[in-house]
Amino acid sequence: MTAVTEGQTHPAAEGRAGTAPDPQTVFDAAVAADERIEPRDWMPDAYRASLVRQIAQHAHSEIIGMQPEANWITRAPSLRRKAILMAKVQDEAGHGLYLYSAAETLGTSREELLDKLHAGRQKYSSIFNYPTLTWADVGAIGWLVDGAAITNQVPICRCSYGPYARAMVRICKEESFHQRQGFESLLALSRGTPEQHAMAQDAVNRWWWPSLMMFGPPDDESSHSAQSMQWKIKRHSNDELRQRFVDIAVPQAEALGLTLPDPDLRWNEERGHHDFGAIDWAEFRDVLKGNGPCNDQRITQRRRAHEEGAWVRDAAAAHASKHRQNQGEAA
């Protein structure tokens, strides 16, 4: 969106001769014209708050999501798998960084968001409250969880808020690498010994349903969806994206030689989509409330990592201020 300061006319609001464009009109016109809203542009308070909420939840999910997988770095079955997993977990830290930076452009500091996460006042994706019990879980997370994340996130590359949309372009490229490494890892297990195949199947059995829950509650129960779609933060409904994910996953499961744990899953010729069984929303709400198998562990570990990293933040801040001082003296 072209930056508009007070008294200027946004091109999208021209043609109303004699009336000073009110910022809401300029904003609405920009969103309607599929332009990007940038940090210095005027935006409604509720739009800003909604973006901060969504970007924060997304950023928190990236860094909490490092934990279940990092659990397997020391026990990866080969040097190659270990190197891939370390790279993936580092990517997730990077995703967190891009997203906290995107939130900062809305006037909310990373420190403030982390404080809210640690105090339990902001959420992260419920999927990361499930444990990684075997090595096959790392493959299942890559294939299903990163796969669901991509389905959710590709449309955000066209989100109306510029910094969020741009961060998402790079994130999606990396997520697609994550999805492929998960698929490839599961394929190796599925074609391995009977024990390895069973381990892969067991992981898929445990991760399938929580992956479907990643798209959020059904459309008629989703409290933020309608407004987010109006603002073009969100482009497709939860149920639409969930259906898209199921349709992509079914042939991939066949290629893997693994079964998706849903007896009601079948192709519906009329709809041109797969029908699937009912999701256990009571479980979803329970995990969301904090009663999942790993909620406490994840937050405790996050707080500890934050405390133990305090010296790094202090050192970086001291270095930056020394650097500024040196530059000032040189100038």
Ligand SMILES: [Fe+2]
């Ligand atoms: Fe990520």
Ligand SMILES: [Fe+2]
């Ligand atoms: Fe990822």
